[in-house]
Amino acid sequence: MASLSKQLHFLLIPLMSQSHIIPLTDFAKLLALHGVTVSIITTPLNAQRYKSIVTHAIKSNLKIQLIPLHFPNQEVGLPQECENLDTLSSLELLKEFLLASEMMQEPLEKLIHDLEPKPSCIISTSPLIWTQQVANKFKIPRYVFQTVSCFTLFCSHIINQEKIQETLVLDSDSFLIPNVPHKIEFTKGQILLNGTSTNKSQDMKSIIDKIKQSQDLARGTLINTFEELEPWYIDEYKKIMNKVFCIGPVSLGNNEMDEMVDRGNKTSIDEHNCLSWLDSMKPKSVIYACFGSLCQISFLQMKEIGLGLESSNVPFIWIIRKVNLTSQVEKWLRDENFEKRVKGRGMIIRGWAPQVLILSHSSIGGFLTHCGWNSTLEGTSCGVPMITFPMFAEQFYNEKFIVNVLKIGVRVGVEVSINSWNEEKNGVLVNKDQVKEAIDQLMDKGLESEERRKRAKELAHMSKKAIKEEGSSFLNTKLLIEDVMQLLKNKEEEANNVDRTM
Numbered sequence: 144m145a146s147l148s149k150q151l152h153f154l155l156i157p158l159m160s161q162s163h164i165i166p167l168t169d170f171a172k173l174l175a176l177h178g179v180t181v182s183i184i185t186t187p188l189n190a191q192r193y194k195s196i197v198t199h200a201i202k203s204n205l206k207i208q209l210i211p212l213h214f215p216n217q218e219v220g221l222p223q224e225c226e227n228l229d230t231l232s233s234l235e236l237l238k239e240f241l242l243a244s245e246m247m248q249e250p251l252e253k254l255i256h257d258l259e260p261k262p263s264c265i266i267s268t269s270p271l272i273w274t275q276q277v278a279n280k281f282k283i284p285r286y287v288f289q290t291v292s293c294f295t296l297f298c299s300h301i302i303n304q305e306k307i308q309e310t311l312v313l314d315s316d317s318f319l320i321p322n323v324p325h326k327i328e329f330t331k332g333q334i335l336l337n338g339t340s341t342n343k344s345q346d347m348k349s350i351i352d353k354i355k356q357s358q359d360l361a362r363g364t365l366i367n368t369f370e371e372l373e374p375w376y377i378d379e380y381k382k383i384m385n386k387v388f389c390i391g392p393v394s395l396g397n398n399e400m401d402e403m404v405d406r407g408n409k410t411s412i413d414e415h416n417c418l419s420w421l422d423s424m425k426p427k428s429v430i431y432a433c434f435g436s437l438c439q440i441s442f443l444q445m446k447e448i449g450l451g452l453e454s455s456n457v458p459f460i461w462i463i464r465k466v467n468l469t470s471q472v473e474k475w476l477r478d479e480n481f482e483k484r485v486k487g488r489g490m491i492i493r494g495w496a497p498q499v500l501i502l503s504h505s506s507i508g509g510f511l512t513h514c515g516w517n518s519t520l521e522g523t524s525c526g527v528p529m530i531t532f533p534m535f536a537e538q539f540y541n542e543k544f545i546v547n548v549l550k551i552g553v554r555v556g557v558e559v560s561i562n563s564w565n566e567e568k569n570g571v572l573v574n575k576d577q578v579k580e581a582i583d584q585l586m587d588k589g590l591e592s593e594e595r596r597k598r599a600k601e602l603a604h605m606s607k608k609a610i611k612e613e614g615s616s617f618l619n620t621k622l623l624i625e626d627v628m629q630l631l632k633n634k635e636e637e638a639n640n641v642d643r644t645m
């Protein structure tokens with residue numbers, strides 16, 4: 144097995160977005176540890192951003208390479224520097240972005256034609272439906288890499304199957320997900336595609352429908368989760384989907400400090416300064432507030448978050464993405480003395496933070512998160528209870544999962560999903576008092592809070608076990624490799640039989 148696996152070559156193709164490239168490059172390392180060769184296909188600017196993974200790979204004798212392919216952004220009217228969703232000015236341009244990625248099909252086919260060793264399979268994230276045609280053309284299997292939980296996949300399957308959306312009128316109309324073991328209540332305003340009336344949301348619906356169809360054609364599905372985290376939902380999902388491999392949490396494959404630092408972007412803070420600041424804080428006392436790589440937040444909302452953090456009186460690290468750091472925000476932080484008032488107990492990182500490194504520190508006591516799936520899983524695997532602040536996409540599903548299923552979080556109180564990334568349109572979702580109350584609730588020393596913390600610790604322990612040798616995710620990765628190997632053997636045997644009959 145070990146020697147056979149050395150002949151395998153996995154092509155990993157993520158959608159160009161932090162929440163796709165980061166977990167796929169993490170998974171590349173976990174795969175390569177089994178002796179296989181891994182090539183990650185991405186665009187030139189993303190290859191530049193992620194090149195540190197190759198440095199780590201060389202250091203650890205892992206066979207991983209990044210292969211850049213031209214991204215035809217200008218051909219579809221996108222700016223030249225736009226090669227990643229985090230540089231897309233508006234969600235409305237997603238269609239053009241996906242179109243440009245589709246145009247990479249032909250160059251990819253040319254590349255595969257000349258690539259040595261010949262690829263044994265393609266693993267691509269779900270929006271890249273055209274990669275199925277590439278796999279078909281080269282007669283290799285494609286596996287879909289899901290960047291959401293089984294809980295989300297299964298609940299949205301039920302919502303579609305039962306046509307629940309058709310029964311809802313107002314954004315505030317609520318419903319319970321039928322036949323699941325937890326009480327999961329959504330409002331119309333919180334589920335994906337809540338406004339299907341506009342042309343843009345119809346476009347979005349048609350994209351999602353195509354993604355689902357293409358998924359049925361794939362050989363299997365990889366999910367960045369682990370068997371012990373959501374056993375009921377995984378079992379049910381396996382009943383409706385062929386060959387499901389739970390292989391996460393992939394972020395736990397980063398053990399060295401430099402691996403945790405160079406994840407996704409160059410960090411905007413010196414990691415040693417960050418760690419010594421954390422070292423100076425009491426255990427489990429600090430709130431880490433970060434809203435992922437895509438959310439655009441209005442000035443008024445930023446202010447409410449800041450004032451909530453200030454009035455909570457707890458130490459905090461607050462990450463403000465460059466796009467949210469408008470001159471108005473900067474003026475408020477500096478000239479209106481916010482930074483001065485919280486000096487010593489509040490650290491603001493302007494740009495990109497070494498999230499996994501920070502979450503792994505013993506001083507972190509809570510994570511104020513937008514509930515992206517990667518962040519949710521990273522918080523869970525570090526044993527950090529969460530304050531949930533979802534904004535769009537499947538983030539409300541992750542909120543329900545954190546609060547109602549895992550019971551390791553409290554809601555800040557966002558009721559309706561935003562329909563745009565444009566900060567002006569998004570206004571204020573929650574006020575400073577709601578932010579403060581959620582922090583108070585999460586950080587108090589009462590029984591409920593202690594139980595939440597205890598559950599979070601147990602989940603962290605389980606997640607580490609899953610990824611270690613002989614853990615469930617390690618074994619599932621092995622099963623995936625065996626599946627690819629078996630298909631290759633079958634192909635070889637077929638070819639030999641044809642030769643003999645000639």
Ligand code: UDP
Pocket residue numbers: 161162165406407433434435436437438462494495496497498499514515516517518519521
């Ligand atoms: N991330 C990070 N530093 C930051 C912001 C985000 O390392 O300052 C990483 C985070 O660890 C996660 C990813 O970016 O792996 C964000 O993915 P997620 O699914 O949570 O949210 P999205 O960015 O898609 O909204």
